[in-house]
Amino acid sequence: MNPSDEALPSLRDALRRSASGGSDFLGERLRSLAQTQRDSRVIADGAGMLPGVGPSHSSYSQVRHRLHRGLLEVLNPQAVAQAGMPQIQAAIEAYLDDALARESLPLSRAERDQLGEDLLYEVIGLGPLSPLMTDPTVADILINGPHQVYVERHGLLELSEVRFHDNEHLMLTIERILARVGRRVDESQPMADARLPDGSRVNVIVPPIAVHGPSMSIRRFMREVYGMKELVAGGSLTAKAAEFLRLAVKARLNIIVSGGTGSGKTTMLNCLSNHIPEGERILTVEDTAELRLNHRHIVTLEARPANAEGRGHVSIRDIVRNALRMRPDRIIVGEVRGGEALDILQAMNTGHDGSLATLHSNSPRDTLARLETMMLMAEVELPQRVLREQVGSALDLIVHLGRFADGSRRVTHITEVVDVDNGTVLTQDLFLTRREGEHIVMRGQGIVPAAAREFHERGVELDPALFQP
Known part of the structure; x- marks a missing residue:
């Protein structure tokens, strides 16, 4: 027998007991509803108020809340957890039918249906x-x-x-x-x-x-899954910049997507990941699985916080270390936050070219500084010079995003990591977004990437015209 079929009698029995037992709970709640409707004649707003019940004093939300509390008292929580949606809906209908049969209330059919829907939201939804x-x-x-x-x-x-x-x-x-x-x-x-x-x-x-x-x-x-075409159409970047990023992914460049909170990092990471050629094995590592890749060979891994007893914690760093043993062609880290920065950069340096990750930062230079700081969180005693050489040799591109005053999210920098000189990581901006008068414009900087030779060696043709202003 289906568990939900077993749960239905428990729900109905609880409702029948509440309606026929000695408790006057339902009558008390419904009298409150009737008094509320008599006391208030304010037209409802769009948040699910009954006509004639005003939000300013005896609001429909208060009535709904009292009825919800009553419903929780008469329903068996275990039965609700096991029941399916049709059974729960039937139980709520029975609750309202029994309640309305005991009291004479000026409710239209539409009002009653709205009340039933709201109670359903309260029981199984998010209220x-x-x-x-x-x-x-x-x-x-x-x-x-x-x-x-x-x-x-x-x-x-x-x-x-x-x-x-x-x-x-x-x-x-x-x-x-x-x-x-x-x-x-x-x-x-x-x-x-x-x-x-x-x-x-x-x-x-x-x-x-x-x-x-x-x-x-x-x-x-x-x-809704956005692709590069949608980002270009929305003004997040130009068609030339989008084409360069597509070629960079195909040529297996290591890319960090950076930006502030809500700047669109995950969306951009998803767009870049969907340009990975078929035939490659991809491992994604995330705090919360959000990436939606149109790829056949993909393994999705998700971190786990500790339980109430403080046990069972599995960090992103733990998963990245294990992922290196799973024969990945590319590793995609949803967000780098700590010591896993060292592990992902080492992976980029040891044969896992084309890996991708995101992190929070304010600019491309700040991205490099944050990577260095997070590598120190791995508690490995390495001098600063070695850390910077690790960053300079592992990382190829930084795609930085920002939020503008009008609410738009745009790629503000596409920056190439060129080399390390005297302990300083050298970079050059390939595309920049700037405000020009009333418009926000992305332009190429006329610089052909230093990695152009790598594109050629990997069979990817790079047109220098992409970088012209």
């Missing part, structure tokens, strides 16, 4: 956040306490109309998200990372660290 998670224009969701929810659309932040009832309501949603991945937050563990089923990344921080209430950020996993 008030569910509409935002289905909005394709929302890239990030930032919750600063129960009454302040910001979203990022088209690169710009805006305050949404979504609200939680109180801190307890927000904590219920947070706990439901973390329970799915076996994690929790409390005073002893006030911070946690998680991933939603759709791949979106979640970070949570709660009191006492978060002074004004629980805070949560959700970085949406965008289902």
Whole structure:
């Protein structure tokens, strides 16, 4: 028998007991709903309010929250976890039918359907956040306490109309998200990372660290996969720069994609990776698996944080070290954050040409400095000169991205790492993006890469005209 079929009687039995038992819970909740509707006649906003229920005082969200709390009291949590979507929907329908049968309420069919949908979101979804998670224009969701929810659309932040009832309501949603991945937050563990089923990344921080209430950020996993053509069409870089990057990947140059938070590093890394020729074995190493490569021979590896007992931690560095034993042609590291910088650069220097990685930095020169700093985090006693020689011999290109005031994300530098001279890593900019009057323009610098010979030796024809302004 399907587990969900076994769970359905438990759900229905719980609902029947709540409706016919001695408790007046449902009647109390529904009388509150009726009083709310009589007291308020403010037209609802677009956040799922019932007509006639105003957000300013006795709001629909408060009523929904009370009904949700009641529903959680009468439903068996284990049964809910085992039940399928049709069974849970049937249980919520039964809950509303029993409730409405006990009280006379001025609810239209549309209002009742909306209430049922919202309760379903509360039981199995993300509550008030569910509409935002289905909005394709929302890239990030930032919750600063129960009454302040910001979203990022088209690169710009805006305050949404979504609200939680109180801190307890927000904590219920947070706990439901973390329970799915076996994690929790409390005073002893006030911070946690998680991933939603759709791949979106979640970070949570709660009191006492978060002074004004629980805070949560959700970085949406965008289902739409961008290619170089889309980036060129969107103005992120020119067609000449895109063609050069395609050839650089084909010629197995080692590339670091750098930039600030939310500048589009992962998107660019994904675009570059999709130009790797078929027939090569690719290993991807990420904190959270986000890359979506159109490649047949790919092994996806993901780091794992420690559990509640502090055990089971597997770092990116652990995975990179193991990946070197898995016969990769190319290694792609989603983000370099620490001592794994030394391991990935050593891999680039020892036969794994064409490897790719991202890291946070403010400029190409800062990228080199950060790599040097992170190599020191590997706790290997190497002089600074040796570290810089390692960077200079391993790395070929830095693709740096930035966010502009209008919310656009653009490639600001394509910089070649040329050599190391007297302990200084020498670089030259091949493409630069600058503001010219009212326009932001990327131009070639008229410099043919020093690696042009490597392109030729690997059978990749490089047209010098690509670099002309």
